[in-house]
Every structure is written in C-alpha cells, then in structure tokens.
Amino acid sequence: MKNTDQKNPYLPYPGRIDAITIETEDQNLKTYRIILEKPEDMASWNHIPGQFAMLSLAGKGEIPIGIASSPTEKGHLLFTVNRAGVVTTALHKMDVGARIGIRGPLGNGFPVDEGLKGKNIVIIAGGFAFTTLRATLIYMLAHRQDYGKITVIYGARTPGMLLYKEELKAWSQRDDMEMFVTIDQDAPGWDGLVGFVPTIAGQVAPSPENSAALICGPPIMIKFTMPPLEKIGWTDDQVYLSLENRMKCGLGVCGHCNVGPVYVCKDGPVFTRAEVQKLPVEF
Amino acid sequence: METLFSQTTEAIRREAKDLLESGKVAAFLGFVKGSLPTVTRPFVARTPEETDKLVWNGLCVMNLANYLPGLLKSLEPPRRPGEPPPEGPLPRVGVIATGCWSRNMVIQIQENQMDRERLVILGVDSHGMIDRRKLEVLAGGREIQSLEETDERVIISGRDFKMETARQEVLRDNCLTCVHPSPVILDKKIGPTVPERRVHEPFARIEEIERMDAGSRWAWFQEEIATCIRCYACRNACPLCYCPTCFVDDSHPQWVGKSIDKTDTATFHILRAYHCAGRCTDCGACESACPMGIKMRLFTRKLQKDCLELFASEPGLDLNSPLPLTTYQPEDPDTFIIAGSKKQGTQGGSEK
C-alpha cells in the first residue's frame, strides 16, 4: 500500500537536525532544531502549544517529546530532550544534518484558543518540564492582546540547569509580563531568586480571579505548589497539568499510557487538575 | 469419603486458624478450591475465618515459595528506600511446604530473599501432584466437569463420560521422579510421612535426549518450544526467578527480541534454564503453569542431572551447604572450561 492511499499514522515525516543547543551544564539536555525534509510537510505542519510528537530514530525507536517551539515560529520545530533511555541516548549522539523522523503532532495541547483566552495566565515550571510551556508562552506573547496578565515562575536546581537562558533574560526585560526565575540553593554569581518553585509561587502568584495556571514539573513540585495556590482561592478546574506517562503509539491504542479510562497520549497530555483528581493515581 | 488429603486439609485449617488467631502470623499462604475441577487457587488467608476455605489435594501444583518474598515484604510497615526496618520482629507468614517447596525456601533464605524467622512452615509430605494435561489427554478432548480424588485413584467425569484411573498414571513427570517428598525445613509436620523414594532411572528421559545427535536434539528443542507465546508463566511461577528486571524484559540494553522469533524464544528458554542451574528443585511449577503445554522442565532437569554428576549436589537440602554455583572447590570438575580437553570424547569440537 502506498502512503498516499491513506494517512498511515505510524509513518513519520522525514526531517533533519538543523541545529543543536546544549541547554544545561550537565549536558543532559539538548534542544534540537528540526526541519522537515519536504517543504510541503513543513509548510502544512501546525500544532497547538502543549502537544507532543514522536521523535523517530530508524533503528532505535521512537520517543514522545513535547514540542518546545510555538506554532508561531514557522519553518522549524524545537524539541528539548533529556538523555534517559535508549532513543534519547542515541539522539544525544547525533549531529547536525542527521536524519530524524517526526510523527505528530499528537495529543490535545493547552486550550490556548478556548479556555485560556481573555484570562490572566500563570505559568509554573520546574526543571526540564518547561518545554511545552515555552511553546505556550511564545504563542501567548505572539497573541498578547488575547490574554490578561502573564506571570511566569520557573525554577531549576542550579543556574546551569535552567533551559533557554537567553530567552529568560529577554522575557525578564519585557514590561508586558512578569518573570520569576528561581534556583533551589544560592550559587555564586546568581543574583536572582532563591527557593523552591512552590515557595516562590506562594509569594508571587496572583489572585485566582479570571485566571488559569499551567503547571509542568516533577510530581513532587506539583504536589507542593497546590497548597499555596489553594490558600489564596485557586480551584482545581483553573489549574492545567501535563502528564507524562510512558507512550508507544501516541494514538490511544497500545495501552501503555492509560490512567484509568483516559489515554494520556490522546485525551491528554493536558488535563485540568479537576479532571486528574477524578482518576486513579497511575501517573 | 475420608482420604489422606481430606485429613490433611482439616489439619491445615486447624493449624492455620490457630496461627492467625494467636497472632503468631499475619497471613497464612495456602490453597483454596478453584472454580474449575482441575485447578486450585493459591490463597492468602488474613483472618481466622478465611482458613475454613483452605484445601489440600493433588491439584496444588503452584510452588508457594514463589509468593513468599513478595508477601513478606507487603506485610512490612511501609518505609522509604534505604530506611532500616523498624525495631522488633517483622510480621510472619504461615505456609505449607512439601519437599521441593521447602527446598526452594531454603534457597531463598540462602540467597537472602527472606528470613527463616519470619516463616512458620507446616510441612506436608507430598504424595505427588496431578498433571492436568494428562487428565485432558485421558478425557480425549472432552471437557472435564468434575474430579474426585482418593488416596490411590482419580475419577474424572464430563457431560457424557466418567473415567477412573490410578493417581500414578496422571501424576506430573517431576513427581514421578521425585526422591525427596518430605520437607527439609519445617516448624510442624502435618499428615503422615511418605518414605524417601527410590526411583528407577530418574533421568531416563534426559538420557534419551542426550543420546540424540546434535541435530536431532536441536530439532527436538525447537519443536518443544514452537508453541511458546512468551507469556512468561513458567518464569513467573518459579520461586528462583525473582530478579526485579528479567533480562527478557530489559530494554536498556536489550538482550533479546520480544516477539516470537525462533531465536529469541530459544534464547529465553535456554537462559531461563541456565539461571536455574544448581538451584532448581524440580518442583514442576513452570510446566504446570504453561498454558501451551510446553515441557520446559526437561531443560532444567538436564542441568539438575549435570549438577548431580559434576558436583554431587542437590540444591536446597541443607541451609548450611552452599549452592554449587555460588561456591568453589579446587577439585571441582573443569573439563568444560579448559581448552582442548574432552569429557569422554563427547564434548569435542573445539580442538584444532
């Protein structure tokens, strides 16, 4: 069967690595700029911030990675990849120009055009979970008039573990958003905030009125970020989370990522906290 | 009708109830009647009342030692990784043990999977357990809807048949060649003693396979595992297989393909057997668990024979004697590792 007969959901778009940025001091996080090889694939590519794609390394396998670029950044895709398993380790060894397949976009993404429009937005991110929130932030800044106040709280263990350092600087200089970057413990040369993300969130989070929070980070960070928000009146339906279960098909079939009746890959990865609270704790 | 099994069942219920009532154990591991006539269900009784359901019969084929490390762990108070266990004795488990199961418990204790102090073992001499595949053959493909068992006979019946046979005819192959029916560690003996058995030619089938030429032997092996579906029931039923991540499941690195390619399936079965070398007690749980009727016990049986011949060792008979492959004696046979040497001229092929 030729691929033109029907869209084969397992067939990735051929692409090439266009640029690689080492993001963190431990070199375990790299951002890959990917260009789809066929101009028509690249031109027709469209996604929603918060969606992910399968990075497909022929011979090694596939790995679901959140799309770090915003759909408003045309002509390429960005993926920030942590070296952990078989595929990501292989990817970390690849150079600019290498072939890579992209299967996607997959999942639902943040409701940037529906639920979030007209609201004050608080983006809370920890560690390398900032990636799809970067996409979201860029998208919102490109449609700045569609949203109210934008507040970003982002933390990492050390200054060297922060992602997108140049952009962080640029964002903190903007006057149409508020940016709080924090590290876990004080470090030489650091003149920013010091403290865990939940603590900072408790200090700077705005009132919940007409607001939504988008939180991505390790489960422990999410757990401790909720009480300070709840204290000032935030409710579970205002909080959006992105789950990260193991995925294989990305199509809601293979069964690896289910949390109760929902498939993280298809029904998610973005859920409101209210939705998550109704599910078994299998994430 | 009163049988040895029904008497033993009564005694087990009594003892298990007493252990739970007195608080000597937190749980008792045994069997209950299954929903089908030819199977029993391993069961954890946590209250004295639940012990009324326990049974003992020739269908108790799953090796209870398999459940012990996990069950003991689940009864410990929760603690973080690395945190030491709380002061004082940890909750104990009561369990039934036959000869082979008790030997597996010895091995688990020797391999630091559990503490002897946390077990209360009710020892039962095994009269041999029934092979339900043999019953199926006997029934000629007709569905067995009921089974009766006396000390010497087994009676099966279905919609339009009733058949009776000697137990001996439908015992599992491993039970037929078993020479150690009595438990080697126990806290209380239940039921009558079965004398140590003398088995004529215990390795007859293995010797038959050994006599095949390499090609026929390989063909036999391939044919035996041809229907394997890689469900790992054999591995999971085995008390020796307790690795947190089995080599077949590991994907980083990946040692073996995960589908049913012939080579991958063969690799699984060969490595599984070799991981059991010098440890297998021939309890037969692997074969009893296999949904496809594969006789993978023959692979471990061969290694058992080798261990007996090479090291005069039968594993798990004594808590104080080390397992043959975890210890070294200068006089250990080494013909199989020294280049150029031949064992009775049959192992050659490496000489140049």
Add this chain to the structure above:
Amino acid sequence: MKILKLDNSDLKTLLTRWNETRDLFSPVEGNGKVGWQRIEPLAFNEPAEGVPRASIKVFFFPQPETLLEYSTRSGDRDAYVPRPAMGKGRERIILGVRPCDARSVMLNSLPFANDPYFKVRKDTTLIVGFTCERPCSTCFCSWTGGSPMGTEGMDIAMTKIEGGYLAAVLSEKGKELLGHLHDTKEASPEERKQLEALRKQAQKGTGPAGSPAEILRKKALMDLYNATFWQKLADSCINCGACTFLCPTCYCFDIQDETVKGKGRRIRYWDSCMFPLFTQHASGHNPRGQKIQRVRNRFMHKLKYFPERFGPLSCVGCGRCIRECPVNIDIREVMRDLLSIQ
C-alpha cells in the same frame, strides 16, 4: 438473511474451490501442536467442541506486525527514511471460527478503527464460522453480549443439523464464496424454522441479569477501582501474560525497531499490561509498579474503561483465560464482584 442447506459433499466442493485462490486455515490441535494452521481443503474437520487454545487475533493483529521498513546503510539515498510495509497477500479464509472469536474481530476493530494494518488484514480475511451446539462450562459469551448461535463478524455462519449444515450468508463476500450454490441450495421453511428455534434456545443464557456492559458503564469509576477484592486477586496472581496473550480481545502492544545487515524494520508486537515494565518510565518511575495495580488494570480495561469508550465489554466470554490461568483467576468472578458493588 439468506439461509442455505449444504451437505458434506457441498462443503468439500466449496473448500476445494476456495483453496484455488485463497489460503484456508483451521484450528489444529494434538501432537503438541496448538493453534491455527494452513490446511488442505479435504483435511478440514468440523471443529472440536469449545474454542481452540489460540484465538484468531493472530490473523488480524499478528505477532509481530512489521509497520515500517527502512535501509540502515548510510550510503543509501533514503537511508533511515521508513516506508510502510504492507503486503496485501492472498485472501485467507478462516474455517471453524466460533461465535466468540468472530465477535472479537468486531470488538478489536473499535480501537483499531484508524489502523491501516488492521484494516488490510480484515479486508483480506474471510470468516466461515461454526455456531456452538454445546457450549463448555467455561463459556460465558451470553454475559458479554454474544451468543452460542451468534454470527457477528462472520461472512458465513454454519450450523450443524441432521444431514449437513445450514449456512447463513452474512456478507457480500460470503455470498461470493458460495457461488452458484447461493442460488440453488436455499433452505426449506422447516429448516429455517429449525435454525430460528436453535437461536431462541441459545438466548436462554445463564449469568447475571441485564447487560453487564451497561451496568458497569454506569457505575462510578473509583468505586470499582477501590473495591477490596482486587487484593485477593493480586494475592493469587503470578503476573504472567498467559491470560493476555490467549485473550482474543487483549490488544495492547509495544513498538520496537530491529535491524539486521543494513535492513531495518519497525515492528509492533503483543505486550501485556500485566508486565511491570509496561508502564515504567525511563526515569525508573512506575505508575503501576505494584502487582495489584496491574491485575486491576487488565480487568478494569476490559470491563469498565473499554465499555466507557466504545460501549461493549472488551471480552467475548470465550473462557480461555479461565481455563489456562495457572492460578485460577476467573473473570466471571471478577465481573460478579464488580456488578455487586453498589
């Protein structure tokens, strides 16, 4: 629905003709061989009572299925660019399929609705079913929405009667298969009545009242999830994949790349939610790290999650898991336990 009356020689003639352009498969048991095998037309025997040990999912969801192929020779112009691997192959006819197995194909086509590989397999496979005269004690198809006389998923449904078979023609392809017999062998009104009576008889099912799928869909998710009986199941379960792999409606899979000598392929192969690594993240974190979570997931998927998403249970009541579970975990008990939760 057209019903034909075929005698044994009609059947033999048909099989011989079908075999000219298609491959015939039927269950083969005995001599240590278990499963579905290619057969010669005259070697076909009416299937034994009950279901064969292996289900027919292997025809639609092969173990493994090659999804994509690619070259791994870096010199090749399209090195590392995968292309779909999808050969149509000859049409196949599976003979002697029981109603439960035939129905499983319909159920699996719900999650695989957009799967081109499943679709090709389905389009090129015909099912000649044999209804059940005498269900086994482990059969419970009527609990799950099926029936011993069910025809769902079949192209032709054969029912044994005195002196031959009544063949119900259920699809265009089924009609084509019957050729000229389709117009010459029509069953008599008496024979049609006989079939109707057998169907009515089969509806007198045992088991729980009402439709379990409907009842379970309506029950609160977390009430079922938090039921106490799961612990008892986990106590007995050894966490193998026998139930999953024998089950006609378990369809979880994993995807992996394999490369040999410059050629690579991406395959999907059967996986089981009973295996600990099924859900384990590369970080080591495991959302279903405990056995009780995995046992529960398998049953909840079949009896609650799947019905919520698609309607019916993901179970056809074939009873294979009940018969082959080494520790006698019985899905009928699980269903009863779930249904009894208020």
